Amino acid sequence: MPTECIADTLHFQEVAGRAVVGRFxxxxxxxxxxxxxxxxxxxATGILAxxxxxxxxxxxxxxxxxxxxxxxxxxxxxxxxxxxxxNDHDALRHDPLFAxxxxxxxxxxxxxxxxxxxxxxxxxxxxxxxxxxxxxAVDHAAVDxxxxxxxxxxxxxxxxxxxxxxxxxxxxxxxxxxxRFFHGYYGHYCYLPLYIFAxxxxxxxxxxxxxxxASAGAEAEVARxxxxxxAAWPTVRITLRADSGFCRDTLMTWCEANAxxxxxxxxxxxxxxxxxxxxxxxxQAACTTDAPTARIFAELTYQTQESWxxxxxxxxxxxxxxxxxxxxxxxxxxxxxxxxxxxxxxxxYEDVYCARGEMENRIKxxxxxxxxxxxxxxxxxxxxxxxxCSSV
Numbered sequence: 001m002p003t004e005c006i007a008d009t010l011h012f013q014e015v016a017g018r019a020v021v022g023r024f025x026x027x028x029x030x031x032x033x034x035x036x037x038x039x040x041x042x043x044a045t046g047i048l049a050x051x052x053x054x055x056x057x058x059x060x061x062x063x064x065x066x067x068x069x070x071x072x073x074x075x076x077x078x079x080x081x082x083x084x085x086x087n088d089h090d091a092l093r094h095d096p097l098f099a100x101x102x103x104x105x106x107x108x109x110x111x112x113x114x115x116x117x118x119x120x121x122x123x124x125x126x127x128x129x130x131x132x133x134x135x136x137a138v139d140h141a142a143v144d145x146x147x148x149x150x151x152x153x154x155x156x157x158x159x160x161x162x163x164x165x166x167x168x169x170x171x172x173x174x175x176x177x178x179x180r181f182f183h184g185y186y187g188h189y190c191y192l193p194l195y196i197f198a199x200x201x202x203x204x205x206x207x208x209x210x211x212x213x214a215s216a217g218a219e220a221e222v223a224r225x226x227x228x229x230x231a232a233w234p235t236v237r238i239t240l241r242a243d244s245g246f247c248r249d250t251l252m253t254w255c256e257a258n259a260x261x262x263x264x265x266x267x268x269x270x271x272x273x274x275x276x277x278x279x280x281x282x283x284q285a286a287c288t289t290d291a292p293t294a295r296i297f298a299e300l301t302y303q304t305q306e307s308w309x310x311x312x313x314x315x316x317x318x319x320x321x322x323x324x325x326x327x328x329x330x331x332x333x334x335x336x337x338x339x340x341x342x343x344x345x346x347x348x349y350e351d352v353y354c355a356r357g358e359m360e361n362r363i364k365x366x367x368x369x370x371x372x373x374x375x376x377x378x379x380x381x382x383x384x385x386x387x388x389c390s391s392v
Contacts (some may be wrong), residue, residue, distance in 0.1 A: 012036050013043055016105045030097040032081050039077075039101055047150055048073050051392045054142040055120075058127040059135040066112040068136060070102040071120045074111055076389050077101045084371035086114040086121075121382050143388050144204070148228045150392070151201040158233035164222065165197045165359040166242040168214040171207075171373045179209035179380040186210075191375060193387065196221060197362050205366070205391040207375065207384045214245035219254050226260060239263060239338075241356045247335060249308045256337060263353050266314060266333040273331060275300055279318035280329050287320050287327065295319045297345035302335070312337070315345045366390060 010022035022033060042048050052069040066074075078084075078092060092098050093111035102111060123138040171191040173180045180189050189210070194217060196204035204221050226238055240246075240255060244265035255262045266272070273280075279296045286294035296318045303311035312335050319330040334353050336343075343352060366372040372390035375383035 012040060015100050015103055016107075018107070020100055030095060032095075032097055035077060035081055035097060035101055038080055042073075045150075045153070047392055048076060050146055050149070051076075051143065051388075054139050054146060055123065056127070056137045056139070057135070058131075058137065066116060068120070070104065071112055071117060072389075073102045074098060075117055075120065076392065079371055079390060084374050086117050089114050089117060121377060121385055122379075123385060124381070138385060140384065140388075143392075144224065145228065147205070147391065148203050148225055151198055151203055152229070152232050154201065158236050161237040161239065162198050162229065163239045163241055163355075164203070164225070165356050166194070166218055166222070166240060166246050167356075167359055167363065168192050168194050168208075168245060169363050169367070170210070171367070171375055173375060175376060175378075177375065177378060177380070177383065179207075181209055181211040183210040191380075191383070193372075194218060194221065195359075195363055195366070196225060197359050200362065202362070202366070202391050205372070205387050207380060207387050209380075213248075215248045215251060218246055218248075219251050222251070222260075223254070223258075226258070237261070239352075241353065243356070252312070252335070252337070253309060261337045263334060263336045263338070263348065265353070266335045268331055268333055271305075272300075272302065272314075272316070272333055275302070276316045276318045276331060279316070280320065280331060283318045283320040284327070284329065287323050289323060292322050292327075293319070295346075297349065299340060299345055300333075313339070315348050317349050 008024065012020040012022070014020055020036065022036065049069065052072040055068045055072070057064070057068045074089070074092075077098065078088060083089070083092060089111070090113065093113055096107050098111055099107040099109070104111065119134055120136055122134050123136045124134060125137060125140070127135055127137050169192075170183060170186040170188070171193050172188050173190055180191060182189050183192065192208050192210040192212060192214065194204065194206040194208055195202065203225050206217065206221060208217065222240065229236060229238065239261040240251075241263045242265070244267040247264040247266050252262055252264070254260075276298050279298050283294040283296045298316040298318060300314040300316055301311050302314040315334045315336065317332040319332070321328055321330050332349070334349055336348060338348065370390040372387055374390075375386055377383045377386065
């Protein structure tokens with residue numbers, strides 16, 4: 001309701017020549033009034049229009065009632081407002097606010113129903129002439145490029161450095177979807193999507209089966225993204241950051257050959273622990289009742305016995321937690337291409353590597369707030385499109 005400091009009427013950009021205003025005097029009301037702010041963002045950025053351009057419509061346009069652009073807007077605005085299920089659109093299609101959001105010419109006419117939106121989700125790569133129902137195609141490669149383009153468009157001037165955070169996570173499934181496998185680490189049937197972020201910007205959302213290594217396909221995705229970034233910003237410095245699931249010789253070798261830095265977690269083993277035995281003992285001795293935690297950092301030059309082609313710089317954290325019977329050591333290792341002159345051990349671990357934890361919040365936003373884990377379609381291609389809709 002209005003107050004003395006709030007105007008009685010809020011004015012927004014018009015649609016189809018009609019004024020769009022927000023009032024507080026009753027009548028037909030909606031609980032999603034904040035959606036007009038999302039529409040203002042879309043008017044300023046054109047992200048959904050660019051996403052819709054990744055589709056090819058092979059329908060008879062003289063008979064089309066709901067354009068691809070309108071379908072895309074309807075589906076993605078609904079996700080942003082918390083309506084994850086296509087069945088929700090049985091009611092939403094009659095909401096005049098959604099007619100405004102989709103830029104409909106007739107604000108009283110119903111929008112697309114769940115079946116029409118479902119056919120959009122089932123878009124193939126190409127459409128055969130004989131196909132009767134699924135007449136819309138989507139170019140996944142174009143969507144992949146769009147995610148990077150949105151990041152580029154958000155920066156009027158190139159940043160000096162970009163840190164790309166990579167991570168894999170579980171996407172639990174509860175049916176017999178294509179590509180679902182039981183994952184021993186997570187303990188359930190799932191997909192294993194790959195996410196790549198640059199700060200708050202999502203650059204890659206790749207749906208993958210769960211019967212693969214966490215780093216599978218990462219090199220190809222990184223190469224694609226970095227090529228697109230460098231085409232726009234040739235001098236930008238790029239660093240990859242990830243946990244030990246991505247600490248693979250092939251990826252590190254690619255980075256070294258392409259002037260890309262990396263900071264990867266390194267799983268501990270007996271050889272590594274033996275190399276910092278003195279530091280672990282010193283950390284334990286430094287713990288007191290008043291200061292129950294002690295950290296000592298060590299510099300190592302380390303090479304695995306078989307899997308690495310060369311020795312690399314490893315930063316070790318020798319940490320001890322607590323005193324008495326409940327105390328324990330907490331060693332951690334990070335491998336990096338950055339020389340010690342560029343970043344000292346403590347700063348590399350605490351300021352650079354540990355900052356990757358913020359990416360976990362971005363993944364939570366994807367899966368808990370934007371329903372990126374709603375991958376209940378039968379095919380991986382349809383579920384990939386659902387993931388794209390939650391990502392743009």
